[in-house]
Amino acid sequence: MSNLERKIHPSTAVLTAGFDPALSVGSARPAVFRSSTYVFPSPEAAERAFAILGGRIKPEAGESADLIYSRFNHPNAEIVEEHLLPLESRGRAAAVFNSGMAAIMTAIMAHTRPGDAIVYTVPIYGGTQSLIQNFLEPWGILGVPVPGGDAAAIDKAIQHTPHCRIVLIETPANPTLTMTDIRQAVESAARREPKPLVMVDNTFLGPAFQHPLELGADVTLYSATKYLGGFSDILAGVAISKDPDVMRPIRGRRSLFGNILAPDECWILDSRLPTVHLRMNRQSKNAQRIAERLAGHPAVASIFYPTLFKDPEQIRIRQAQCDYPGGIFSVDLKGGKAAAFEFLRHLQVARNAVSLGGVETLVCHPRSTTHSAVSQEELQLSGVVDGLVRVSVGIEDWRDVLTDFENALQQALKVTA
Numbered sequence: 001m002s003n004l005e006r007k008i009h010p011s012t013a014v015l016t017a018g019f020d021p022a023l024s025v026g027s028a029r030p031a032v033f034r035s036s037t038y039v040f041p042s043p044e045a046a047e048r049a050f051a052i053l054g055g056r057i058k059p060e061a062g063e064s065a066d067l068i069y070s071r072f073n074h075p076n077a078e079i080v081e082e083h084l085l086p087l088e089s090r091g092r093a094a095a096v097f098n099s100g101m102a103a104i105m106t107a108i109m110a111h112t113r114p115g116d117a118i119v120y121t122v123p124i125y126g127g128t129q130s131l132i133q134n135f136l137e138p139w140g141i142l143g144v145p146v147p148g149g150d151a152a153a154i155d156k157a158i159q160h161t162p163h164c165r166i167v168l169i170e171t172p173a174n175p176t177l178t179m180t181d182i183r184q185a186v187e188s189a190a191r192r193e194p195k196p197l198v199m200v201d202n203t204f205l206g207p208a209f210q211h212p213l214e215l216g217a218d219v220t221l222y223s224a225t226k227y228l229g230g231f232s233d234i235l236a237g238v239a240i241s242k243d244p245d246v247m248r249p250i251r252g253r254r255s256l257f258g259n260i261l262a263p264d265e266c267w268i269l270d271s272r273l274p275t276v277h278l279r280m281n282r283q284s285k286n287a288q289r290i291a292e293r294l295a296g297h298p299a300v301a302s303i304f305y306p307t308l309f310k311d312p313e314q315i316r317i318r319q320a321q322c323d324y325p326g327g328i329f330s331v332d333l334k335g336g337k338a339a340a341f342e343f344l345r346h347l348q349v350a351r352n353a354v355s356l357g358g359v360e361t362l363v364c365h366p367r368s369t370t371h372s373a374v375s376q377e378e379l380q381l382s383g384v385v386d387g388l389v390r391v392s393v394g395i396e397d398w399r400d401v402l403t404d405f406e407n408a409l410q411q412a413l414k415v416t417a
């Protein structure tokens with residue numbers, strides 16, 4: 001690492017690090033290398049590459065394992081992984097996957113065996129919940145749910161769950177933005193021997209506003225389909241660790257499962273990284289302005305947004321681990337489902353779609369869509385009530401989105417008894 005590289009900041013490094021134009025015939029932006037296989041300069045080089053890949057010999061300092069076959073590794077994956085590192089404070093090793101679920105599944109499967117257990121916060125992303133309950137549990141890996149934000153319950157589960165190998169935290173949680181104290185979970189995990197790995201799904205606030213590796217977490221996980229991709233036009237996932245030894249088995253499983261992100265998608269994701277802070281800053285400012293104005297609206301029963309938290313413990317966690325409140329809020333409408341549907345029906349700027357983190361504002365009704373498979377009891381626990389709509393704010397002029405919401409709320413009022 002040169003002196004220059006050591007001193008530069010993340011927003012510069014994302015544009016300058018890890019990509020050598022000379023390897024792309026001088027092109028200022030990386031080329032796309034679609035090859036499925038790579039030519040060796042000699043049979044000895046092929047032998048050495050496979051020995052490194054198989055972990056039989058360690059690469060020399062500065063020697064990168066040669067390119068072999070694109071299910072293991074390819075240039076566009078290497079480039080985007082290098083560019084992800086400066087964005088994730090303390091990150092030293094990254095791996096890209098063909099979806100967020102692929103990243104989560106591979107990280108868990110790389111660090112558990114049948115007989116092990118995972119402690120995880122709820123509510124958690126529906127796909128993750130289903131992965132644990134419907135796949136990992138029958139497979140012999142016990143899932144122990146704990147309510148997000150409840151530090152005592154999380155500590156108890158970490159201390160008392162036999163063979164606990166992973167603590168998986170999603171914070172803020174979808175759709176009520178309940179926050180879990182990452183540092184407390186890290187400290188609790190550190191008191192167990194062997195220490196479980198702490199993994200944080202950082203999709204909602206990272207990489208701009210929340211830095212789990214700084215707080216002691218071992219792995220951050222992303223659905224890069226959301227803010228990292230930023231335009232609702234690719235599926236991708238990311239795992240980042242401060243410890244290359246934690247990442248090595250994850251990359252090994254990726255080679256086996258064949259869920260590495262493809263070259264074209266890597267190139268697209270790479271092109272979105274330099275603007276992720278710009279987009280997220282704008283989205284957070286927009287969301288804050290809109291949420292704070294909607295809070296007193298007569299159609300609104302309550303609003304869920306980090307700067308509008310009332311619970312002192314939630315405020316404490318927000319202040320301890322989040323730089324800005326982010327681009328997502330939820331509103332509970334007084335008129336229940338009928339009002340929520342009427343609101344969605346009358347939106348003209350925002351669009352009714354699931355997913356989040358794109359440059360365009362998206363709104364959905366979790367109870368009938370993303371959370372429709374969740375049991376009544378769990379819905380109650382996670383606060384997914386009939387009148388709840390979730391909003392992912394884009395980069396539009398916030399005044400147009402606010403006007404759109406106010407107009408649609410007037411319509412919702414008509415069906416509010």
Ligand SMILES: *Cc1c(COP(=O)(O)O)cnc(C)c1O
Pocket residue numbers: 099100101102125127128170174201203204222223224225226235236237
């Ligand atoms: C979308 C999402 C996922 C799943 O990511 P995919 O890219 O859809 O596979 C996981 N966690 C969170 C918090 C998400 O929002």
